[in-house]
Amino acid sequence: MQIGEFQRLIESLYLARDRRRGADRTFLWFVEEVGELAEALRTRDRAALAAEFADVLAWLATLASLSEVDLERAAADKYGRGCPKCGAMPCRCAEAGAT
Numbered sequence: 001m002q003i004g005e006f007q008r009l010i011e012s013l014y015l016a017r018d019r020r021r022g023a024d025r026t027f028l029w030f031v032e033e034v035g036e037l038a039e040a041l042r043t044r045d046r047a048a049l050a051a052e053f054a055d056v057l058a059w060l061a062t063l064a065s066l067s068e069v070d071l072e073r074a075a076a077d078k079y080g081r082g083c084p085k086c087g088a089m090p091c092r093c094a095e096a097g098a099t
Contacts, residue, residue: 003072007061014058015065023066030059 001009018026033055040048064071078084083091 003061003075004070006057007065007071010058010061011065014062018062018066023063026059026062026066030056030063033059 021029033052037049037052037056040052061071064074081087082089083093085091086093
């Protein structure tokens with residue numbers, strides 16, 4: 001599944017509800033999911049990691065949709081040609097002393 005397909009799937013499932021909730025409250029749900037991902041990373045629970053990465057991606061897609069951002073296009077525009085700072089692929093920023 002491509003990022004755009006996933007974003008459209010999440011819109012089909014949840015966009016009406018997410019619009020009623022609004023971006024601010026939806027962002028709070030996203031942050032909660034990031035916290036759950038942090039816990040899964042800390043405990044290294046493989047099943048929880050997969051589930052939490054999926055949840056974080058779903059909430060990110062929802063926020064992008066509420067903000068009228070095509071997540072796939074945004075990612076491709078920013079990272080599709082290499083590092084946004086140095087232009088290299090892989091990034092060479094650290095090699096040049098940049099952070």
